[in-house]
Amino acid sequence: MNPSMAITEAPGLLTADGLTGLIFLVMMATTIIGGIIACCAKRLVRAVAGLIVCFIGVATLYYFLNSPFVAMMQMLIYVGAVCIAIAFAIMLAAPEESQKTGPSGPLSGPLGFITAGIVTFGLLVLASRTKFTVFPKVSNGTVKELGIQFLTSYSMVFELISIVLLVAIIGALVIARAGRSK
Amino acid sequence: MSILALYNNLNTFLYLAALLFGMGIYGLVTRRTLIGMLIASELILAAASINFMAFNRFTAPDPTVGQVFTLFIMAIAAAEAAIGLSIVIAVYRNYKSIDTEDLVELKG
Secondary structure (H helix, E strand, O other), rough: OOOOOOOOOOOOOOHHHHHHHOOOOOOOHHHHHHHHHHHHEEEHHHHHHHHHHHHHHHHHHHHHEEEEEEEEHHHHHHHHHHHHHHHHHHHOOOOOHHHHHOOOOOOOOOOHHHHHHHHHHHHHHHHHHHOOOOOOOOOOOOOOHHHHHHOOOOOOHHHHHHHHHHHHHHEEEEEHHHHOOO | OOHHHHHHHHHHHHHHHHHHHHHHHHHHHOOOOOHHHHHHHHHHHHHHHHHHHHHHHHHOOHHHHHHHHHHOOOOHHOOOOOOHHHHHHHHHHHHOEHHHHHHHOOOO
């Protein structure tokens, strides 16, 4: 998939490009359906399952965007760690009868739908009307170049993010432990 | 443009990210439990990451920069989820509920 080479003619379904496009359509539908389940499901466990489906679809989209390493990290971090942590929190903190998530508050129901609809519509219009400048590529974005960038240009940010993660984990332990003897 | 060549188009990814962002906003304003709102915020972060990766692939001169940004977003999201879930557990221990309606008094 050379970035500068755009497909102009319509590919047939049984060619390599056509099958790639078909897989892309399936994974795009998976992402959207997973997102709908994650934001609309009545029970929180189902919402987490929808979030996992959505993140698997997003990982496939990263693969289509020439970034297999980021796709792997998406599977490891989001599907493997964040969703499992949320599932544990649901088991620890949400009793069975309170997992119903009915509407409440002024923005629930149709007003919330209108709010989200306005935001989505604005973003869609903005994305369709803007002309983006395409610059010529200076590298291929391979994993090797990514590693070189991480340890040269972005090494300071890399170290800082390690400290942020360490502080976040210690802080999470401290907050979750407070008042445990009650 | 054929429907099978959609994956080679910047706007496809932008529209998909906008839809995911809208779902996240919808979940954030309609959910009544803290964990549900956290799930919705993860959707918003995923939409932001898709935008970064799409511009990285189609327009940016150096395609490693967007990947670096997306990996940093993932690290921040993991830290945010850990802190948020520990706050949820602490709140549940004090109030025996994670419903946002029950948390209107902030005095511990």
